[in-house]
Amino acid sequence: MDAWPRLLADFRPLRGQIKADYTDFLVEELPLYPAAGEGTHTYFLLEKAGLSTIQAIHDLARALGVKRHEIGFAGQKDARAVTRQWMSVEHVPPETVAAVALPRMRVCEVTRHRNKLRLGHLRGNRFVIKVRGTETERSGELSEALRQLAGRGVPNYFGAQRFGYRGDTWRIGQALAHGDWQAALDLILGRPTDDDHGDIRRARKLYDRGQFAAAARLWPVMFHTERRALKALAQSGGKRRAALRAIDRSTRDFYVAAYQSHLFNRVVAARLPVGLGTLQVGDLAWRHANGAVFRVADLAAEQPRADQFEISPSGPLFGYRMTEPDGAPAELEARVLAEEGLSRETFHAGPLRVKGGRRPLRFPIAEAGVTLAADDGGPYLELRFALPRGCYATAVLRELFTPESAVAEASGNGGTETSAE
16 A cells, blocks of 8 residues: 555655554444444443454354354454444344453443444544654644645545455456456465465465475464365365355455456555545546435536535545546546556456445545643654544555554554445
């Protein structure tokens, strides 16, 4: 993600430590609607510390005597953070949920509602981030940079979490889009990098040497995709198609979605020089109030609405249900595909068939502020801001801090991602 251009190109990013400790990063979910106070579903606000959402659900399900899929949630949160998010479970009394006592978890509030909480049922997230070892004397500059982001909007790049711990899931999707099965499998199963350690690193090296069965035995049991693909390679005598068929459709779709995200980031970067709030004739403008899009024909009528952040230009998530823009925006999107050696039809049929859609090129930032403070760990700058769902705190932080500062923050499993995916 660091390769993409920044909006605040004239602002010198601060140095610092983001997530020197997971307690320095607080994420609070903003619910889409208030609970009704009645119904068969118990809604509860869970605070967890140093746990992923999936691990928390696993532990909660065991404690409550229910299956994991019976616990509803609106979005995933990071393991390296203190997070507060709403969850739901049906036919379990609120007092039973409130009494749950598990390590690194606390039920803060319980109520009732009439339906299960589902992915996407959130308005956004509020962040409180302590940045340590930073240039505290520049707090005024940082406040001004945040003010500019609030006025101009934040580039809506997909964050590093979207692309896996090695940052290469989009490359797997790219290989699949080009029908290069060998390259896709090499990225999934081999080519170890500095991000790979222990048995995983050794398993990748074994794959590269063609020792598929031995590699399968080394992958930890939770890595179902890699183990299934390697077993298929071993049993078929190294047939690539057999290995790819062993990978379930949802995982293949994940790789393609990562590539869609990469292509969207390319469009954001290309539109940045002219302004992500500057409309063009033929644009599909995004209404921030409800996520609807409409075609821009009259710039004089619509640009003032963009200046007020009511609407913004949108970019492509290529797929068979994506509405096409006209004019210069259409030419840009076609050029991005052509430079990748693709066409729009790539995502319309066959194994790469995906729905697609539109996504705003920028997003608003609210409740933004900076405070200089200190605790037992020394002085720090505390950042506060709220983002809509589907947007990444990494996109804010990369405008303000050096890439080295955000290394720890970006390495989490989606904690700064406020989308419902």
